[in-house]
Amino acid sequence: MPTEPKHVAVLMGGWSAEREVSLNTGAGCARALEGEGFRVTALDVQPDVAQRLQELRPDVAFNALHGRYGEDGTIQGLLELLQIPYTHSGVLASALAMHKEKAKNVLAAAGVPVPDGLIVSRHRAATEHVLPPPYVAKPVNEGSSVGVIIVREDRTHPPQELGRDDWAYGDEILVERFIAGRELTCAVMGDRALGVIDIRPATGLFYDYDAKYAEGGSVHVLPADLKPNIYQRVQELALTAHQALGCRGVSRTDFRYDDTPGGTGELVVLEVNTQPGMTATSLVPEIAAHAGFGFGELVRWMVEDASLNR
Numbered sequence: 312m313p314t315e316p317k318h319v320a321v322l323m324g325g326w327s328a329e330r331e332v333s334l335n336t337g338a339g340c341a342r343a344l345e346g347e348g349f350r351v352t353a354l355d356v357q358p359d360v361a362q363r364l365q366e367l368r369p370d371v372a373f374n375a376l377h378g379r380y381g382e383d384g385t386i387q388g389l390l391e392l393l394q395i396p397y398t399h400s401g402v403l404a405s406a407l408a409m410h411k412e413k414a415k416n417v418l419a420a421a422g423v424p425v426p427d428g429l430i431v432s433r434h435r436a437a438t439e440h441v442l443p444p445p446y447v448a449k450p451v452n453e454g455s456s457v458g459v460i461i462v463r464e465d466r467t468h469p470p471q472e473l474g475r476d477d478w479a480y481g482d483e484i485l486v487e488r489f490i491a492g493r494e495l496t497c498a499v500m501g502d503r504a505l506g507v508i509d510i511r512p513a514t515g516l517f518y519d520y521d522a523k524y525a526e527g528g529s530v531h532v533l534p535a536d537l538k539p540n541i542y543q544r545v546q547e548l549a550l551t552a553h554q555a556l557g558c559r560g561v562s563r564t565d566f567r568y569d570d571t572p573g574g575t576g577e578l579v580v581l582e583v584n585t586q587p588g589m590t591a592t593s594l595v596p597e598i599a600a601h602a603g604f605g606f607g608e609l610v611r612w613m614v615e616d617a618s619l620n621r
Contacts, residue, residue, distance in 0.1 A: 320369035324355035327378025337375035383409040400585040401621030404557040421555035428487030437474030445489035450480035492569035497549035504546035509535035563587035
């Protein structure tokens with residue numbers, strides 16, 4: 312008798328600031344998984360998610376959530392309690408990677424270079440320059456560059472938008488020295504670092520939300536045009552960061568590399584994404600394709616890699 316296809320629940324949506332991106336990621340992954348022969352249920356995650364999962368009893372949960380509750384260890388803990396194997400990183404690695412300052416501490420202890428910075432109240436950062444410009448102010452635990460502010464060298468006043476009543480990204484802000492140069496990213500799949508992309512935003516100084524998800528928002532150079540030793544160093548650091556945080560499955564590590572004329576030449580890790588985007592404009596599917604993994608093969612690998620106690 313033929314075996315029943317594995318039932319995969321694709322968890323998507325949720326209620327974080329990255330809901331729309333997650334819905335896009337989830338829809339694409341669900342289609343690809345169906346194309347690979349899995350029985351798929353697309354589940355828009357709401358506060359009744361535990362009840363829904365108990366009713367569905369999938370064989371695997373494919374985590375296509377981004378941002379809070381989906382990327383910070385919360386949904387991972389629920390899946391552990393429900394004993395449903397899941398993709399991507401586990402409880403501790405997810406929580407660590409999502410909290411930028413705690414992740415930086417772990418990475419620095421593992422010998423991974425990270426930018427200088429400090430945690431301050433958003434109200435203080437709105438009233439005084441806590442670092443000499445240029446610097447970057449960003450929420451401690453948001454993804455997709457949500458809430459990131461670059462304070463340029465010629466900006467005389469601090470970022471007053473941090474003090475607004477409608478600021479939705481927490482009262483603590485991570486402020487870091489701005490590093491000029493290139494934005495690089497490298498994906499890790501299991502225990503293997505894949506290719507390196509040089510991300511060139513169509514406009515602006517950095518790879519912000521629009522550059523990430525808008526059609527034509529950025530140009531991706533793959534493989535990145537780097538000296539071989541720098542390319543290899545990016546791969547080594549991405550794998551070290553993945554392992555230091557205890558990541559599983561697929562992750563993506565973002566870098567700044569100052570190769571500007573007269574620049575410092577420094578290469579630093581900005582953050583590790585345990586739930587990298589899987590949309591049509593996303594980086595990980597592009598990097599995986601360059602390594603020989605089609606989108607269907609990539610999501611199949613992720614389902615086959617799913618487990619508990621991650």
